[in-house]
Amino acid sequence: METRTSVLQQIRKKEVELNVKIDEARRESEKIVANAKREAEEILKNAEVQGAKVAEEFYKKRYTRILNESENLKKLAAEELKSITVKGEQNLPLAIDRIITVVTLE
Numbered sequence: 001m002e003t004r005t006s007v008l009q010q011i012r013k014k015e016v017e018l019n020v021k022i023d024e025a026r027r028e029s030e031k032i033v034a035n036a037k038r039e040a041e042e043i044l045k046n047a048e049v050q051g052a053k054v055a056e057e058f059y060k061k062r063y064t065r066i067l068n069e070s071e072n073l074k075k076l077a078a079e080e081l082k083s084i085t086v087k088g089e090q091n092l093p094l095a096i097d098r099i100i101t102v103v104t105l106e
Contacts, residue, residue, distance in 0.1 A: 005013070
């Protein structure tokens with residue numbers, strides 16, 4: 001055998017070197033993909049948390065506004081009832097007189 005490496009041995013050596021580089025590149029790409037997946041999951045998780053916070057704030061604001069509107073409507077209804085009651089009480093003597101007049105004429 002010759003001390004020099006044959007062409008076939010050189011090809012095999014190069015093949016082994018390339019396979020090592022390919023394996024290293026594969027491991028590196030797997031790391032990159034794993035990191036990207038982790039980052040994407042974190043982004044989604046943060047988006048869900050932020051979305052929940054925004055939805056909760058929106059709900060609270062709307063609920064507060066509805067409660068305020070409800071209170072305002074109750075106040076208006078109470079004022080209207082009071083006004084109607086006062087008018088009714090003022091008209092009560094006149095109504096009684098008319099009823100008596102109508103009943104007594106018959």
